[in-house]
Amino acid sequence: SAVISQKPSRDICQRGTSLTIQCQVDSQVTMMFWYRQQPGQSLTLIATANQGSEATYESGFVIDKFPISRPNLTFSTLTVSNMSPEDSSIYLCSVTEISRYEQYFGPGTRLTVT
Amino acid sequence: GQNIDQPTEMTATEGAIVQINCTYQTSGFNGLFWYQQHAGEAPTFLSYNVLDGLEEKGRFSSFLSRSKGYSYLLLKELQMKDSASYLCAVKYYGQNFVFGPGTRLSVLP
Numbered sequence: 001s002a003v004i005s006q007k008p009s010r011d012i013c014q015r016g017t018s019l020t021i022q023c024q025v026d027s028q029v030t031m032m033f034w035y036r037q038q039p040g041q042s043l044t045l046i047a048t049a050n051q052g053s054e055a056t057y058e059s060g061f062v063i064d065k066f067p068i069s070r071p072n073l074t075f076s077t078l079t080v081s082n083m084s085p086e087d088s089s090i091y092l093c094s095v096t097e098i099s100r101y102e103q104y105f106g107p108g109t110r111l112t113v114t
Numbered sequence: 115g116q117n118i119d120q121p122t123e124m125t126a127t128e129g130a131i132v133q134i135n136c137t138y139q140t141s142g143f144n145g146l147f148w149y150q151q152h153a154g155e156a157p158t159f160l161s162y163n164v165l166d167g168l169e170e171k172g173r174f175s176s177f178l179s180r181s182k183g184y185s186y187l188l189l190k191e192l193q194m195k196d197s198a199s200y201l202c203a204v205k206y207y208g209q210n211f212v213f214g215p216g217t218r219l220s221v222l223p
Binding site: 001033041042043044045048058092101102103104105106107108 | 145147155156157158159162164201205210211213214215216
């Protein structure tokens with residue numbers, strides 16, 4: 001399966017600031033996704049990162065708060081904007097490989113907003 | 115919506131067998147996936163079912179009944195390292211994955 005890396009692995013940020021999380025895959029993949037996982041909870045899909053076009057957001061998530069880029073087939077970024085303590089969570093990148101159905105996850109970014 | 119139900123917590127003994135159930139809404143079903151997630155780590159893919167029946171992978175097996183909207187993950191010869199959360203996820207046509215709430219499994223010595 002694809003090897004996925006995320007940067008940073010964790011960060012502590014102040015309220016009102018923004019953080020950009022990077023996701024890099026070692027091979028070309030068809031789909032890239034961004035999830036949020038709050039403590040003790042399951043995964044919630046934020047958006048699908050589309051190559052060269054605007055991301056597709058799930059209900060409850062908007063581009064102004066979570067802008068996403070995907071300039072090529074192996075790289076994507078998620079920005080958490082104007083952060084508040086409620087944004088404290090783990091943010092996970094996942095991918096689907098060509099001709100496969102399952103998703104593989106990156107190691108995650110643990111964000112704490114103070 | 116596509117509600118997915120799993121038991122919240124389960125406990126079993128080392129060496130035993132445990133079955134973790136998952137129920138889901140059948141309309142638009144296009145595949146079911148099981149993931150394992152250890153505390154503080156990312157989910158790892160375990161199995162994929164799209165047709166009825168049992169898929170076996172070593173100590174882990176996954177079963178699907180599409181007509182009943184039901185799946186289970188069977189873990190045999192439990193080991194302490196199997197203590198983790200197990201997530202059921204369903205793919206619906208025209209939509210992305212929907213993850214269940216997860217089942218936290220504790221394996222006791």
